[in-house]
Amino acid sequence: MRSHAKRLPSRPVILLLQLGVLIAFFLIWHVLTDTKILSPFFFGTPGAVLERTWKDFASGVIWYHLGITLLETALAFAIGTVAGIAFGFWFARAPLVSIVFDPYIKAVNALPRVVLAPIFALWLGLGIWSKVALGVTLVFFIVFFNVYQGVKEVSPVVLANARMLGANSRHLFRHVYLPSALSWVFSSLHTAVGFAMVGAVVGEYLGSAAGLGYRIHQAEGVFDTVGVFSGMLVLTIFVVLIDAAVTVIEKRLLHWRPQDQHSGQH
């Protein structure tokens, strides 16, 4: 299979190398700030950032903010996905609707969603719902386009075969259209979860009283670079963990599919 590819080292070796990159990054950062080539005021120091992060977790303050961001992410993801699936199906099955709305969908999708954040804050207040709304506008389009594609891409032969086997339109939805569309949705799961998170954090950043984005914004307001980097570190760890969880879910749900098939939009 991979006779042409160079042989890669074993998994533990790769993990070790990856860890090496991380340590090297912190080491260079440390040396540069320690020797004052980079000012610790502007760039923080890795020691201080790690210490701050540790303290935040130890004292428990960060958990509350993490919880808020997680809740917003989950809600944005759930609402955006359900709406995306519903509208994706509707548009794919009603050609007239999809043609009429096509330019508007494209126009709204082209709009940078950040500009909507103040509007949502105005409409929905500074609580979690303005952030959820922002996340939804991001997630919705990813899921929408993928479901649309998934329904359109159903093999006509598979469809004809199911009909010959006696499937009515309800069966076709459940046994043919839905699995096909879901395979596209799941292949865009990583992107969708990531965008739900972006919506939450950006929303918090622009105006809120809780969440990781709020923490980073607060730190920036008082030129607390260590606080900013610490917030970014927590955010990164959080994203990596969520992404790993998505990978597990994806593997479980898409085990029927050969590896490395289409990888969805975006």
Place this chain on the structure above:
Amino acid sequence: MAEAAAPAPALQLEGVTCTFPSPDGRGRSYTAVQGASFTVADGEFVSIVGPTGSGKSTMLNVAAGLLKPSEGRALSFGQPVTGINPKAGYMFQAEALMPWKSALDNVAAGLEFRGVARAQARERARPWLSRVGLEGFGDRFPHQLSGGMRKRVALAQTLIVDPKIILMDEPFSALDVQTRQMMENELLDLWAADRKSVVFITHDLEEAIAMSDRVLVLSAGPGSRLIGEYRIDLDRPRDVADIRMTPQFLALHREIWGQLRDEVLKGYAQTKLR
């Protein structure tokens, strides 16, 4: 077999013509089949041979009710075919299994669509997997099976709902010769067990003669017509590999090929022009 006074044929096409608009929306429309009429008796195995692009699949789609003919009509057991023909099973040339269902669930699908509970449908699908030689492969997904195995699943999937007439569109054309002959023999065995009607489309004349009671020859497209009909009175049961060596087979082959060859050449010239 005792036959009723005037049994309605399993399939009857009456002057079926299928015209498609040209793909670019302008210019001439394309006539795939022109005035096709034939019948398939109950329990009969009929093959239709013809050069590439002669509208073989089009006729099958009309019989299945997947395609409405521009002119003429199809009847199945005396009933005009409007919408999906409920008495027909269809085995497609291309991959038609649901890739998100395991082999067992694919076979059980037809029963589920007919209202059988899922657990019971799976229970009834199991013996069918064994009948097509796939015992123990029920949990595999289509992409984990070989081309031949997928065709077996498709065969079980078609047969489990007990269709009265089976429409087969070059079902084995993608298989290698050995697998193909094995599948042909298995199909003949399954067919001999309960004698359903079969319409078998192929471009392989040897396959057609080896399996059928009757062979219909279609002219080159566009506007294909039925131009020949041959009764194949070879003894059954047959082995598709052995029967090819018999003098009767060779005589039939020579006779039909004499007519088919001209059409194949015409069809070939057509594809070169296109």
